[in-house]
Every structure is written in C-alpha cells, then in structure tokens.
Amino acid sequence: MRKSVLLALSTFGCLALAATAASAEKRLRIAIVPVNLNNVIFMDALENADRAGRELGVDVLVSGSPNADAGEQIRTMERLIERKFDGILLFPVDSAALRDVVNRAVDNGIVVGVLNSDIPDSRRAFYYGTNNYELGKRCGEKMREIMGGKGTIAIQIGIAGMAAMDERVQGFRDAIAGSDMVEVALQENNDNSDLSSKLINDYLAENPDLDGYFITGGWPFFGPPENMPELFKFRQRGGKLGIIDNFYPMFRYMDRPDPLVDFMIGQDFADMGYSGVKMIVDILRGGKVEREISYSPLEYCDHDNLREVLAGKKP
Numbered sequence: 001m002r003k004s005v006l007l008a009l010s011t012f013g014c015l016a017l018a019a020t021a022a023s024a025e026k027r028l029r030i031a032i033v034p035v036n037l038n039n040v041i042f043m044d045a046l047e048n049a050d051r052a053g054r055e056l057g058v059d060v061l062v063s064g065s066p067n068a069d070a071g072e073q074i075r076t077m078e079r080l081i082e083r084k085f086d087g088i089l090l091f092p093v094d095s096a097a098l099r100d101v102v103n104r105a106v107d108n109g110i111v112v113g114v115l116n117s118d119i120p121d122s123r124r125a126f127y128y129g130t131n132n133y134e135l136g137k138r139c140g141e142k143m144r145e146i147m148g149g150k151g152t153i154a155i156q157i158g159i160a161g162m163a164a165m166d167e168r169v170q171g172f173r174d175a176i177a178g179s180d181m182v183e184v185a186l187q188e189n190n191d192n193s194d195l196s197s198k199l200i201n202d203y204l205a206e207n208p209d210l211d212g213y214f215i216t217g218g219w220p221f222f223g224p225p226e227n228m229p230e231l232f233k234f235r236q237r238g239g240k241l242g243i244i245d246n247f248y249p250m251f252r253y254m255d256r257p258d259p260l261v262d263f264m265i266g267q268d269f270a271d272m273g274y275s276g277v278k279m280i281v282d283i284l285r286g287g288k289v290e291r292e293i294s295y296s297p298l299e300y301c302d303h304d305n306l307r308e309v310l311a312g313k314k315p
Helices: 002-022 040-056 070-082 095-107 132-146 163-176 193-206 229-236 248-253 269-284 306-311
Strands: 029-033 059-062 087-090 111-115 126-129 150-157 180-188 212-215 240-244 263-267 293-295 298-302
Touching: 029 040, 029 070, 029 269, 040 059, 040 269, 070 087, 070 095, 087 095, 087 269, 095 111, 111 269, 126 269, 132 163, 132 212, 132 240, 132 263, 132 298, 150 163, 150 193, 163 180, 180 193, 193 212, 193 229, 229 240, 298 306
Parallel strands: 029 059, 029 087, 087 111, 111 126, 126 293, 150 180, 150 212, 212 240, 240 263
Antiparallel strands: 263 298
C-alpha cells in the first residue's frame, strides 16, 4: 500500500510538471502539502485538488515527505518558495513550527491556504477545513450518551501540539465535563498507523476493565480488524468505541455482524482539496475569499445510517 501511494503521488506530480512545461503561456502552479505521503486519508484531498486544477486550467503538484515531521514539512515549504510557486495548500503538522515558513512564503508573493489544522497567527490567506473543536465536542457528546455518562475512557491522538488534535481533545473533554466519565490515558501515535494499532492492543491487554476508547483519527483502522485482537475482546466485554473519520477502508470495522465501532464522525477531505484549490485560484486571479475562516461539513455515521453513508463511498 505504502509503495503504491508513493508511486501514485510521484506520477501525479510528474504529470503536473509536464503539463506546466508544455503550456505555451504561464499557468498558475499550486502545490498541496499533506501531513505526510503515507497516510491514505489524504488521497481524497489530493485527488480532488487535481480535479479542481484541471477544471480551472492550473497545475497542481503534490509535494511532501513520507513522515509526519514538522522539520521536513518546513524544508518542503522552503523548496516551494525557491521554485516560486504561485500558491501553496498546507496541511500543517505543527501550527507553531510552520508559522514562520508560512509567513516567509507570503513575503515571497505566494498565496498560502491552510487546511484541516489552522495557523491563526500567521499571514495565511485562509483556513478551510474541519471545525476541530466542534468535531471533538460532538464525539464527546456521543460517547457520553453511549457510555451512560460514566466509566473510564482512553483517548488516542496523532501528534501532540498539532492544533487540530488539541482542539478535538478540548472539545471532547468539555463535552464529558460534569459526568462520571474519567479520562485515564492520552496516547500519541505520531500519525503512524502501525504504532496506533500497537498502542490500542497493548493498552487493552494491560487494562481489561477499560469502558471506552476514543480515537481522534482513522490511523489504526486502515489495516484489517485482525490486526487488533484485543479490540475484539474489548467489544465482547461491552467496551464502547468512537472514532473520527470514515474513510472507505474503515468501514470494515463497522459493516460486519459484530461491529467493532459504535460511531464515526468523518471529515470531508475531498471538499478540502477541491475547495482549497478553488479559493487560491480565486485570489490569484484577482478575487478574494468570502471568509478568512470557513468550515467543511462533518458526516455522522452509526449503525442506523450505515447503509446510506456507505452508498456514497468508493473503494
């Protein structure tokens, strides 16, 4: 899977550059920088950014690192500045760490849009993506409901210090405040699917009395359910599980006779990629965005609307 994703992205980027070279007149060049190239959840954003570029007659290049690392993202941004791109769409790993290089890109005449996790004190042109606080809050409300407002709960995040993660956790904590739910663990998986699965297996094996688990992203759910045998035991003893994201492979955990997930609340990455490119192009062609901060829709899925939601997904 990892090699296939990287090959697809490499080919995607080469085609975009070839189109630029072949153009008789200067075409706008926009780079999209995901958190990393190994997380397949960004594929919807990259695919739809390319679609928007083709519709608008601009070249879209994917640029990034296989690792979710702020330093590598900064170096990617610096290369794009040197190559004088017209616009950059950034999924920042660490909002504080990326602030200076975003400002440096703007100083060099590049329009920068931020997706999914904002850098509010930068000079970025806009933020478009999830309202991460509201997303966490909705998850907390649902977990409070299905757990009856009581019990122990563990939380797993991607990267500590990433604004999106901090906001989701804060929204979740605010939603369960005043209940008898007790947070007993906060895990960090560094945006790594293998580590995420291991953390879940290890924690559930060592803490068989845990009542609930909340995962703030889809990391462990891209692999087969058999990767997490402890999750089966957790569910059999009545454990509750809520997750953020509902990317297609994740439905293997819900669409089964013995569902391993109670609910998913998904982000619209396809919309982020498509709308992000359109917003940058509007600015570059003399227009402006309607709002500096705007939010993409959320999608709720549980066992009652599973068939309806799944009908709108594709492998």
